[in-house]
């Protein structure tokens with residue numbers, strides 16, 4: 657993990673409120689694994705806490721970060737121009753483990769979609785048979801073309817304006833998509849439903865949690881999630897998403913307490 661000044665290469669709006677930023681940060685890009693994230697720091701010292709953003713792609717010394725503008729920090733990053741410096745800590749978190757099965761279903765929902773792109777590319781490079789299920793609110797999609805390079809893409813929309821009408825779980829069920837190994841990132845209700853369906857069908861769900869964070873480095877316990885077993889750090893049934901996660905096998909998580 658490295659604390660560095662990256663250089664913004666480009667900033668583009670790819671859908672309403674969705675920003676695609678390319679940053680030159682060779683040290684972090686070299687180490688980054690799919691499922692890991694970076695902490696971006698604001699220039700305004702009144703906002704000290706870093707903003708965690710997943711690594712959407714890591715290639716040739718550059719990081720691709722795709723984020724939704726929701727508050728002060730993400731609005732500030734969206735205003736960056738080519739050549740601007742940006743303070744980054746990373747790569748943070750555990751990332752996805754090696755996948756043993758030949759068939760892998762990659763699932764992303766909303767702003768949980770970006771990190772699944774880097775994972776999909778790596779899985780394709782490993783010769784896996786990748787099916788990608790992307791859930792959007794409506795036909796205002798993003799990154800779909802990029803995903804099509806790495807596997808068969810299925811889209812589900814809440815309003816039925818594109819693809820399967822319903823959730824990603826509805827699409828998986830309706831189209832009989834394999835849940836032997838599922839890798840997913842998205843909103844908590846989606847992850848809970850997907851984990852439950854996957855476990856009921858004998859599969860493994862490796863899910864990435866994007867809950868609120870504060871320090872981003874394991875020090876504040878601001879990002880804990882409930883687990884079934886006692887964790888060695890806090891000695892209670894918790895895990896820190898920033899350090900033990902963000903990727904967990906759903907079987908270790910206790911959704912009934914979250």
Ligand SMILES: Cc1cc2nc3c(=O)[nH]c(=O)nc-3n(C[C@H](O)[C@H](O)[C@H](O)COP(=O)(O)OP(=O)(O)OC[C@H]3O[C@@H](n4cnc5c(N)ncnc54)[C@H](O)[C@@H]3O)c2cc1C
Pocket residue numbers: 693705706707708709710711722723724725726727728729730731767770771865866867868869870902
């Ligand atoms: C591991 C991880 C990966 C993430 N990856 C992405 C991504 O790739 N793209 C994307 O659009 N968003 C992602 N998020 C959510 C993103 O971190 C928040 O939207 C962002 O921090 C909001 O900052 P803000 O200053 O604009 O909003 P504000 O609401 O002003 O933020 C106030 C504080 O709350 C924290 N906070 C607010 N919302 C979240 C949240 N959902 N998760 C964590 N901290 C939050 C901020 O970091 C900040 O410290 C990720 C979150 C996590 C935990």
Ligand code: FES
Pocket residue numbers: 869870871872873874875876877878879880896897898899
């Ligand atoms: S955000 Fe501080 S411990 Fe995870």
